[in-house]
Amino acid sequence: MAFTTEHENGTADGSTKIKLKDVYKIFGEHTEDALGLLRAGKSKADIHRKTGCSIGVNGATFDIKAGEIFVIMGLSGSGKSTLLRLLNRLIEPTAGSIEIDGQDITKMSRKALIELRRRDISMVFQSFALLPNRNVLNNAAFGLEVAGVGELERKEKAMAALKAVGLEGYSESRPDELSGGMKQRVGLARALASEPSILLMDEAFSALDPLIRTEMQDELVRLQAEHSRTIVFVSHDLDEAMRIGDRICIMQNGNVVQVGTPDEIVGNPANDYIRSFFRNVDVSQVFKAGDVARKNQITIIERQGVSAAAALEQMKSRDREFAIIVGRDMKYHGMVSQASLMEKIRSKAEDPYRKAFLADATPIAANEQLSGVLGQVAASAWPVPVVDEEHRYVGAISKSALLETLDRAN
Amino acid sequence: MSFDIGDGIDSAVNYILDNFSPALDLVAASIGFVTDGLQNGLLAIPMPVGIAVFALLALWRVSFGFAVFAGLSLALVGQMGLWAAMMETLSLVIASTAIAMIVGLPLGVAMARRDSVAAIIRPALDLMQTMPAFVYLIPAAMFFGLGAVPGTIATVIFSMPPVVRLTNLGIRQVDVEFVEAGNAFGCTPTQLLLKVQLPNAMPSIMAGINQTIMLSLSMVVIASMIGAGGLGNTVLTGIQRLDVGTGFEGGLAVVILAVILDRLTQSLGSKGARLRLPFLKFGLRQPEAKAA
Ligand SMILES: Nc1ncnc2c1ncn2[C@@H]1O[C@H](COP(=O)(O)OP(=O)(O)O)[C@@H](O)[C@H]1O
Numbered sequence: 016m017a018f019t020t021e022h023e024n025g026t027a028d029g030s031t032k033i034k035l036k037d038v039y040k041i042f043g044e045h046t047e048d049a050l051g052l053l054r055a056g057k058s059k060a061d062i063h064r065k066t067g068c069s070i071g072v073n074g075a076t077f078d079i080k081a082g083e084i085f086v087i088m089g090l091s092g093s094g095k096s097t098l099l100r101l102l103n104r105l106i107e108p109t110a111g112s113i114e115i116d117g118q119d120i121t122k123m124s125r126k127a128l129i130e131l132r133r134r135d136i137s138m139v140f141q142s143f144a145l146l147p148n149r150n151v152l153n154n155a156a157f158g159l160e161v162a163g164v165g166e167l168e169r170k171e172k173a174m175a176a177l178k179a180v181g182l183e184g185y186s187e188s189r190p191d192e193l194s195g196g197m198k199q200r201v202g203l204a205r206a207l208a209s210e211p212s213i214l215l216m217d218e219a220f221s222a223l224d225p226l227i228r229t230e231m232q233d234e235l236v237r238l239q240a241e242h243s244r245t246i247v248f249v250s251h252d253l254d255e256a257m258r259i260g261d262r263i264c265i266m267q268n269g270n271v272v273q274v275g276t277p278d279e280i281v282g283n284p285a286n287d288y289i290r291s292f293f294r295n296v297d298v299s300q301v302f303k304a305g306d307v308a309r310k311n312q313i314t315i316i317e318r319q320g321v322s323a324a325a326a327l328e329q330m331k332s333r334d335r336e337f338a339i340i341v342g343r344d345m346k347y348h349g350m351v352s353q354a355s356l357m358e359k360i361r362s363k364a365e366d367p368y369r370k371a372f373l374a375d376a377t378p379i380a381a382n383e384q385l386s387g388v389l390g391q392v393a394a395s396a397w398p399v400p401v402v403d404e405e406h407r408y409v410g411a412i413s414k415s416a417l418l419e420t421l422d423r424a425n
Numbered sequence: 426m427s428f429d430i431g432d433g434i435d436s437a438v439n440y441i442l443d444n445f446s447p448a449l450d451l452v453a454a455s456i457g458f459v460t461d462g463l464q465n466g467l468l469a470i471p472m473p474v475g476i477a478v479f480a481l482l483a484l485w486r487v488s489f490g491f492a493v494f495a496g497l498s499l500a501l502v503g504q505m506g507l508w509a510a511m512m513e514t515l516s517l518v519i520a521s522t523a524i525a526m527i528v529g530l531p532l533g534v535a536m537a538r539r540d541s542v543a544a545i546i547r548p549a550l551d552l553m554q555t556m557p558a559f560v561y562l563i564p565a566a567m568f569f570g571l572g573a574v575p576g577t578i579a580t581v582i583f584s585m586p587p588v589v590r591l592t593n594l595g596i597r598q599v600d601v602e603f604v605e606a607g608n609a610f611g612c613t614p615t616q617l618l619l620k621v622q623l624p625n626a627m628p629s630i631m632a633g634i635n636q637t638i639m640l641s642l643s644m645v646v647i648a649s650m651i652g653a654g655g656l657g658n659t660v661l662t663g664i665q666r667l668d669v670g671t672g673f674e675g676g677l678a679v680v681i682l683a684v685i686l687d688r689l690t691q692s693l694g695s696k697g698a699r700l701r702l703p704f705l706k707f708g709l710r711q712p713e714a715k716a717a
Pocket residue numbers: 042043069070071089090091092093094095096097098
């Protein structure tokens with residue numbers, strides 16, 4: 016995984032929470048006809064001309080796992096909000112099944128649906144949607160109030176939710192007295208107060224300025240680490256998706272074009288539409304040292320009987336300036352250069368390898384963020400070795416490899 | 426070939442009179458009970474107390490300047506000897522506005538909920554508003570005779586459309602995200618109406634009520650032609666006797682009442698009517714908690 020965030024160690028147990036199968040949403044009058052045409056492979060323009068219908072979501076099939084942050088990403092109008100609203104049936108699907116905890120919500124009665132919305136799913140909105148006639152506490156308590164929770168209990172729970180988002184001091188304030196970031200914290204508290212297992216967030220941070228936005232993303236990840244929920248997060252911003260998403264679902268024109276981890280999507284984009292998102296992305300935020308390290312350096316296994324002179328010969332014959340010295344177990348021991356090795360051999364040192372180790376060739380941990388080691392690689396006169404948690408050699412990052420990686424974005 | 430609509434209406438009115446008179450009597454009795462009660466109540470208030478109440482309301486809801494205006498202008502009405510007539514008119518306005526709200530608010534809600542209902546009610550509202558006001562006097566008088574009751578009923582019909590329209594409009598204009606939020610958190614349709622739609626439609630609904638009050642005031646004056654009483658009588662007397670002075674005094678009193686009611690009800694629509702009285706400010710309004 017490309018991004019170290021606490022929630023990765025959280026309770027995402029990989030079991031399926033939400034299962035979409037062949038889900039369609041068609042807006043308009045004659046949706047049956049349109050669905051037939053769509054399944055027959057007709058183009059959207061054709062269908063619109065014939066039936067007047069427009070396609071919101073075109074046959075979405077994927078699973079959302081319990082405890083993950085699942086980001087739905089795509090350009091404006093690609094159907095993200097529609098897809099999200101199908102999950103709590105704020106928008107009625109035209110066809111397909113949506114199972115939550117194994118129960119198909121498309122077949123639920125109104126009553127059961129209301130119960131589900133009160134208990135299991137809550138939502139956070141782009142423009143906050145705080146009710147202006149209520150103070151912060153009563154906004155946070157809204158879901159509980161609607162569900163018929165008694166006043167004392169709901170105020171207590173709402174207060175706890177406000178506390179979780181750091182707003183316990185503002186319970187009596189009016190929404191219009193708060194800044195954007197604070198408003199969305201209230202929106203988050205309202206959604207958390209009923210302790211739902213699923214949180215739907217539609218561009219929840221898009222209306223906030225960049226600094227506050229990052230802060231809120233961190234806040235969300237922190238909350239997720241404390242208490243793992245299944246979060247479905249709509250965003251049009253790839254940086255945001257990469258930053259918080261365990262998995263990302265990319266939508267284009269109502270179609271789900273790719274579902275995968277940030278790594279999979281950056282490393283193996285399904286089409287040019289997806290590739291186009293990376294133009295402005297800072298890949299050093301996406302990749303880790305281990306992703307970029309290559310095993311194109313000579314490795315010399317340190318053992319009795321292989322003389323340092325032989326090693327030097329090998330380096331010379333393959334025209335390599337540097338070599339990595341490893342143990343039989345592939346653990347990293349050190350790095351030598353032709354010059355350092357030659358000098359130690361000449362001076363007939365006891366243990367020529369050890370003595371020849373380049374003093375400042377400190378290895379980088381494979382799971383370190385690329386952005387955090389840029390400086391070290393750039394300043395180093397040789398490729399920087401990378402080791403895994405058990406100190407095994409996984410490769411080295413050369414300046415040229417680094418530049419190539421960073422350049423992929425453009 | 427001619428088809429006489431007038432005849433048709435006549436026979437319909439007669440049919441209703443013949444077959445539904447107990448129901449009509451019941452309606453008349455209950456409306457009469459309300460208007461009489463209101464009238465007696467308002468007339469029982471001594472004029473100085475009445476003026477003081479209006480001035481205080483004006484001070485609380487609008488401003489110091491307006492309170493002075495209300496006090497002085499009402500004193501002038503008293504001076505012209507029209508206080509009792511004005512109270513009669515006010516009671517008719519209150520009664521008909523209350524009835525218009527009781528009928529109109531649910532109609533507006535129904536219109537907002539279903540496009541089909543809106544499609545049926547809208548032309549009826551257009552008709553009610555464009556029909557010359559005098560026309561309502563005739564069937565009202567035929568069904569309910571002369572007096573305050575038919576006056577109130579004609580006034581209700583004439584003045585109801587704004588409250589219906591603006592309730593409908595106000596509910597439809599509630600931010601979709603508010604409605605989505607309500608639904609997303611599991612509101613039933615009734616909860617959605619009471620907790621989300623009506624509170625957020627309030628400014629629009631209050632504007633509708635304000636317009637209804639203004640229309641009912643204008644209609645109440647006309648309704649004096651069927652004996653509704655009040656300031657309309659004064660104006661009518663002026664016309665009948667070609668007495669410009671009396672007519673003008675009645676008209677002036679109507680205008681004064683209109684201005685006061687207008688400003689007071691408008692102030693109810695805005696959330697925080699501010700007391701614009703620097704030296705009285707402390708203590709009367711809670712200082713707003715400002716978020717850092
Ligand atoms: N209520 C609606 N009626 C008709 N078309 C709609 C409706 N809601 C959304 N659409 C259409 O569906 C498509 C997807 O919209 P939306 O889900 O809001 O996209 P996104 O959230 O990705 O910007 C758009 O083309 C939009 O015009």
